[in-house]
Amino acid sequence: MKKVSLKDIAEITGVSTSTVSFILNGKASEMRISEALKKKVLATANKLGYQPNQIAVSLRTGQTKILGLLVEDISNNFFALLAKTIEDEAEKFGYRVVYCSTENDNKKGQALLRMLAQRQVDGFLITPTLGMETDIIKLQLQHKPVVLMDRYFPEVDVPHVLVNNYGGVTSAMQHLIQQGYERIAFITVDLALNQMQEREDAYNDALSKSSTQKTKSKKNILSIDPTASREEKKKLIARFLKNNKPDAVFFATNYLGILGLECLREQKIRIPEELAVVCFDDHDIFRLYIPDISVVQQPVEEMGRRAVHLLMDQLGKNRGAATKNQLRLDATFVPRESTQKI
């Protein structure tokens, strides 16, 4: 069973490849090809199980109908859900998606961008790593459609869709303050990503503005070196909790939350009786598995859908679409179950 080509069908039916091509692409009536011929060609194409070679089509038309998606780590829930949403949404517009993981490594990210460009993807969806700025600019210079997600470069004018981290943390902090917590700690990662900065700012601002807190407690931040080992990080968190004895703690990332919970377990600190915990939750992990902690939910799915739309705008496939191409979506604070029920 060899691959069957347009030419094969043309030979068998005794017409030219052009005619076959027109018929198979639904342009029979447009080209005023006779019904009889059309039926005959369609029938033999069907019988032989003809599948067009998309490689050839792409080379000829200059379109691959493929979108390149660059995420940090596809095995991470946040990015996996993002990828899936994007895949589904892109499909509605007739596009396929190939995903790649940068592992937060710039060299790898650049290599992947190059690879995607070589494969002639029609557009790029990217959660950029630090320092990927110039690569993004290069893509724009080549007139490649690009949309940034989750992170962005304030100085560069690229369509993007972000999360309102500031708002999410603010709601959570207001809730904690209102509930009477007086020693709220904030554990974050020492990374110069703008979304991390935003989260910290929101924490600081919430405390500054709170009249009850203002007098009683001061800011209580642990900023952890991301290059430290897992065990080192845990040690830092454990020591911090022991020294500062907070009555509530805010973990600024999902991963820190996991580490933190391990520490709390080892120290036999009970949640939420002895310590209230709030964590950024990428994919309802905490909500599903540990209902005793409160979460700030990321609008992952909406982010994915919007990003695809912004890309389609650039590809000219989304008629009557968004006027704004730089979006910021809300993150939702969800108090722990027990709180909700009381």
Next chain:
Amino acid sequence: MKKVSLKDIAEITGVSTSTVSFILNGKASEMRISEALKKKVLATANKLGYQPNQIAVSLRTGQTKILGLLVEDISNNFFALLAKTIEDEAEKFGYRVVYCSTENDNKKGQALLRMLAQRQVDGFLITPTLGMETDIIKLQLQHKPVVLMDRYFPEVDVPHVLVNNYGGVTSAMQHLIQQGYERIAFITVDLALNQMQEREDAYNDALSKSSTQKTKSKKNILSIDPTASREEKKKLIARFLKNNKPDAVFFATNYLGILGLECLREQKIRIPEELAVVCFDDHDIFRLYIPDISVVQQPVEEMGRRAVHLLMDQLGKNRGAATKNQLRLDATFVPRESTQKI
């Protein structure tokens, strides 16, 4: 900034495209091209930022260097980790991977296989859905390299790599029986997948063989209709637990485990004091988040690596490789933390 092609470089340096192609593909010395010319061509290619158009290369060479990976749901941890492992392993052989989710829907699976074939992927890695059998056979007839993972069709001779589910459940059961549990329940999904059947068989056999259990308890199985809603499933589990009052329960899938834990929480049944829980764990989720339950760990990463190797064998890229092309890997039983420590 237009895309630069081989021809551009040929024109600028004043040689033919053939010469440029040879030089750029490292065949300069083989073709005995002068050093000076080689340097000149390389320099201008570099200056212009030349990137070969892989679409054209693929069309010409008949190789895309892309592998198609078909999984059930990429946003599921098990498949996400599998995909990532495969991606990393394939890269070592110079291959890229495109993933697709079947959502356990045959129609969609077939459409995706067709799409991958049209895109001319060089090989297929598949976790097959029920009834995908004929499609797999078709691929083999077209001499497309295929490897099946996690599931297989006993009647069809296709390279595959599976998990020894029977062994994993057996170890877990032996452990429970040895620890003195007397009313061990088994909650599974009513799906005719061979790996589910294996798990249930192992449960039954373990009980039959156990001398202590033989007299005291009989088999206690709840088999849930997979098409039921989440809430219905939870109700079934809750009723089953209430009626049967097991002292240990074995959830045959990760998802059932999550539902079960929700039920236990709602009924305020304490783990492991009032009920021991064992669950199949796809991706260390339970181990990380809930140390009080025991798990049967799937060898996801090894499965991915082995699958790539089996595919490379077929592509002729893995010299001196496996003689066996149907593998079965062990699943590991990991008792809950507290058990380990005592």
Next chain:
DNA sequence: CTGAAAGCGCTTACAG
């Protein structure tokens, strides 16, 4: 109504 021909950007025998 239908066909011959060019061309997408490469690689690779073949010829000199």
Next chain:
DNA sequence: CTGAAAGCGCTTACAG
């Protein structure tokens, strides 16, 4: 040592 030419499998003006 290097170039002219064919061809991978399509699409699409162009001609009749």
